[in-house]
Amino acid sequence: MQWVRPDDAGYDEARTLFNAMIDRRPAVIAQCTDAADVREALAMARKHGLEVAVRSGGHSVAGMSMIDGGLVVDVRPMKRISFDAESRTATVGGGVTWGEFDRAGQELGLATTGGRVTTTGVSGFTLGGGSGWLDRAWGLACDNLVSVDLVTASGNEVTASATENPELFWALHGGGGNFGVATSFTFNLHDVGPEVFCGLLLWPADAARDAALAFRDYVHSSPEALGANLVGVIAPPEDFVPAQMHGKPALAMVIVHAGSVEEGREAVRPLQELAPAADILAPRPYAEFQGMLDDEPGQFNYWSADYHDQFPDEAVDVFLDYGKTLPHESSQLLLAPWGGAAARVDPASTPMARRTSRWVSHPFALWRDPAQTEEAIGWARGFRRDIAAFTSGGVYLNFIGHEGQDRIKAAFGAENYARLARLKGEYDPENVFRGNQNIQPATAEPAAP
Template identity: 75%
Template structure:
């Protein structure tokens, strides 16, 4: 284990996370390569009365991967990756990113639902549920878990699976990093082959309403093998984009089909038939597709999200209106179709509520000039305010920052939250792991006299 402290030459690099708005200065960063290192770091934090944060990919938009004046358990050195094509499983360390996972799987033509940005850490993404392009085919990342190894607040090394510590395993299907430091994950894998049909369509946003309505009508009923999203974005300065559209707001449709190539062509025909100005849907390796929308690190970030049971014409108009007013060329506004395997997952296997939502909206705000911060955050909050009449009350926590206990409870519902709180009391009664979408430990039962 390596200890990194203020004054060390690598301290600033070690405390840098994806969101450049976050500038926190831990007293010490423990770069842990083993479960034993994690246990030692937790003991050090306890002995020195230090708050604890846990860092993997560092993509928490609220900066929950860091703290000020405390200890950060950095699991990025845990980079072991093992794929078993015969059992169709993969076991990876807690510091692996989805880009690393997907590249390793591509050699075997195998994958599981992973992050839409390749630098996202496997750990936080999966523990928070794991919404990705392949979710309509195979469910969320957490639905594909076989087991999780972790170190609890007391320093105990445990394995959670369907056969071992089952209540803890249930809580790890979306309950986040509340219950321990995950050191290893084993996933079920699925065939993606050497290439699959995937890519991007673009329309100028001022001529996109008809396409948006058609996509809105088609995507929820499309074959489960078709994953993707509608995205308002600024068209990039790339050769495949007409010169008149480059740098202008556009409506995009991201599409990927996990399944038979002949069915893929048929499933995408309704989208490709909407006269897009850009059509770069083509066969390509899944691992390459996963990098297509990667954002440049070092930008300022603010995100939020909501669930929708339906998305009427008036909601589409609000979506497109905000898409015309993106605060920066890196900002995006996503409308993600759920359904398929996401909705079919057995509700008793995960604490996440309202997985039958039809849509998820996700204002994904990135900008570079700190002087624009108020306007950029105001744009995202304004969208949430104006779309509120069409929301269902649920939320996917990996898509939001620090928005309070009401939003956390909305993600699980009261019954599941109460059950999670009991699990939290069993494994972290002192709330050592509170640098997250925090589930408060249930109050101890009064002692009878």
């Protein structure tokens, strides 16, 4: 255990998060190497009446893994990674990132659904559900869970699986960090590589509509092994991009295929035939693809999201219009198809509502100049306002910040939220773990007089 306090040399580095908008100063950061350290940290918080936040990857856009004046349980030192090729499972510590996970699995040609950038933490991503490039092929990250080890608010160590604490295991399939500090995860794995067909297609804004409509019409009939997202971007000044497109709005398709390279070429061909201005699809190691869209650190972030059961032409037009007005060269507007394995789960197996939604839209505002904050947040909120007529009412919580309790309840539905609240009342009745998309603990009914 390492305690990091405001006067220590590493304090500022230890409290820095992915989102540069967040500048919080905890009283102490407990850098934990195992479950015993977590127990000690939570006991310290109870003794001194400190509020608690839990940090793994630090990618929460709302900064939920950092707190002013409280205690941060930092599990990043928990870096154990163990692969079992025979059982096709992997067990990883609560501080592992998806880049570390994927690079370790690359050697065995095995992976599971991971984050869309390598710096995302396995823990928060998975507990929030876990939508990645290949969720149509493999399901969400939480769908691939075998077990989770937790330390509860009272300091107890528990394991949740299909056979051990199954109700808690259900809650951890999207219920977030409401029930304890996750110290270890075991996942089922899938074959990937050693190389996959992957990369990027790019169109200028004036040629984007036909490509976007064709993508929408094709992707849900395409092989489930095809992970393809539509992304509004600013064309980068790279050699593979025509010079006349540099720095201008463009439409990208980010593509990866989970099967063989030959199968990937065939699945992607209908998209390549749409005459992109740039095409960098090629065989690459899966772990290399996972890092292709990593964002530079130190940027301001504001995200939101919505589910869609359909995405008609009018919705495509809204998407494209906002793709032409990105507030910064790092900003993106993402449209991700759901379906396939992610939609075939038994609705009762996870608390996440509307798993059969066909699309997720995700305005992803990034910028560097604080003076641009109002414009950037206004852009993301404006997209949500103008796309609202085509939304289904659901939301994927990993894609949003603090947007109120109604949005949290919409992610689960009334029945699932009530069930989660009962579990919260059992495992964390004092709401110690409230630095998250918070589920309020249900209180016991008063006894009859």
